Amino acid sequence: DVQLVESGGGSVQAGGSLRLSCATSGLSPSSTCMAWFRQAPGKEREGVAALHTGDGTTAYAASVKGRFTISVDNTKMTVYLQMNSLKPEDAAMYYCAAHPSGYCYAAVSGRFSEDRFPIWGQGTQVTVS
Secondary structure (H helix, E strand, O other): OOEEEEEOOEEEOOOOOEEEEEEEEOOOOOOOEEEEEEEOOOOOOEEEEEEEOOOOOEEEOOOOOOOEEEEEEOOOOEEEEEEOOOOHHHOEEEEEEEEOOOOOHHHHHOOOOHHHOOEEOOOEEEEEO
């Protein structure tokens, strides 16, 4: 069974930092497309960052570029989202998503389509005040 379990959410003041973790099981460390999405109340879910676990290609939404960093520990198959200089508009439920494919469209194109990710975690809440 493939599973994604997010953790690390919480409440932080504007300008602060958080690191989200997505522990995975059943995925290949050499060929998985991973992404972080977020959804704020009353808004559509949006892609934040993507990474291919094999070649390390990454992409970011314009709203977080320079502040957020996606990374992976292949030995643990855990994906991280380091979030710095947090703003109130970053507050949302954050979801980890995966596609067990050799090609990571999101990381290559910077376009985050939910339909391309069949596997999702339960989410972790981030609050910024």
